[in-house]
Amino acid sequence: MAFSFLYLAVRALLGALVRSRRGLHVKDVELLVLRHELEILRRQVVRPKLQMVDRALLAAAACHLPRSSRGALLVTPRTILRWHQALVRRKWRQEPGQRGRPRLSAETRELVLRLARENPRWGHRRICGELAKLGFRVSPTSIRRLLAQTKLQPAPRRAGPSWREFLRAQAASIVACDFFTVESVCLRRYYALFFIAHGSRRVWLAGCTANPTGAWVTQQARNLGLHFSDQGVRFLIRDRDSKYTGPFDEIFGSEGIRLVKTPVRAPAIAERFVRTVRA
Numbered sequence: 151m152a153f154s155f156l157y158l159a160v161r162a163l164l165g166a167l168v169r170s171r172r173g174l175h176v177k178d179v180e181l182l183v184l185r186h187e188l189e190i191l192r193r194q195v196v197r198p199k200l201q202m203v204d205r206a207l208l209a210a211a212a213c214h215l216p217r218s219s220r221g222a223l224l225v226t227p228r229t230i231l232r233w234h235q236a237l238v239r240r241k242w243r244q245e246p247g248q249r250g251r252p253r254l255s256a257e258t259r260e261l262v263l264r265l266a267r268e269n270p271r272w273g274h275r276r277i278c279g280e281l282a283k284l285g286f287r288v289s290p291t292s293i294r295r296l297l298a299q300t301k302l303q304p305a306p307r308r309a310g311p312s313w314r315e316f317l318r319a320q321a322a323s324i325v326a327c328d329f330f331t332v333e334s335v336c337l338r339r340y341y342a343l344f345f346i347a348h349g350s351r352r353v354w355l356a357g358c359t360a361n362p363t364g365a366w367v368t369q370q371a372r373n374l375g376l377h378f379s380d381q382g383v384r385f386l387i388r389d390r391d392s393k394y395t396g397p398f399d400e401i402f403g404s405e406g407i408r409l410v411k412t413p414v415r416a417p418a419i420a421e422r423f424v425r426t427v428r429a
């Protein structure tokens with residue numbers, strides 16, 4: 151009984167507002183009905199399935215609505231933002247297809263590997279030049295990548311022992327040298343030159359100075375060059391530091407010791423000793 155009376159009162163109030171000049175418009179009542187229907191659908195459907203056209207229409211129309219009206223939409227503003235991001239990604243997405251350089255044909259791959267195996271002293275640039283003479287246009291980068299994939303070592307040691315095998319076989323006759331720095335109490339930096347044997351891990355501390363000039367490094371080589379020759383040292387490994395001048399190499403070369411220069415850093419054994427000293 152009370153619910154029926156309340157229904158009749160609300161109906162009469164809405165009718166009066168619609169009939170009045172300054173009251174509700176028919177469109178306002180229509181919007182009220184549509185919003186209530188939307189709330190009913192929300193309670194029944196957990197996650198509605200929207201097509202691409204539905205998403206595009208909702209996203210385009212929601213941009214022109216005030217913030218107070220966006221709460222009545224079927225989706226949240228964060229969802230609309232995610233749709234917009236998906237549209238941006240789809241716009242800049244590249245079409246699926248072949249990317250990068252084309253793959254080498256089987257004939258070209260076999261020819262490159264054959265030239266590399268039959269000519270151990272040929273590098274990837276030499277092989278590229280020989281292929282150009284035969285009418286094959288292959289970049290040196292592709293040849294180098296193919297040799298690395300097939301685990302063919304760089305020339306000219308392709309057929310010989312690897313660097314690790316060489317170190318293991320000649321460990322007793324290899325000595326490495328390097329510098330490490332020491333900070334004093336007064337924050338003055340000193341450079342220490344040391345030599346370490348690969349076989350026994352014995353360390354010779356050549357000297358320590360605040361200004362390691364070429365003459366100072368050469369003098370340390372004179373002090374230890376004859377001793378290393380008596381110990382049967384055949385190889386000295388060093389990096390390409392500018393402190394090692396020409397006379398430094400000549401002193402060890404006169405003792406029959408061959409200098410081996412690493413590309414960037416000192417050998418791992420020397421670096422390991424420096425880490426131990428710092429620890």
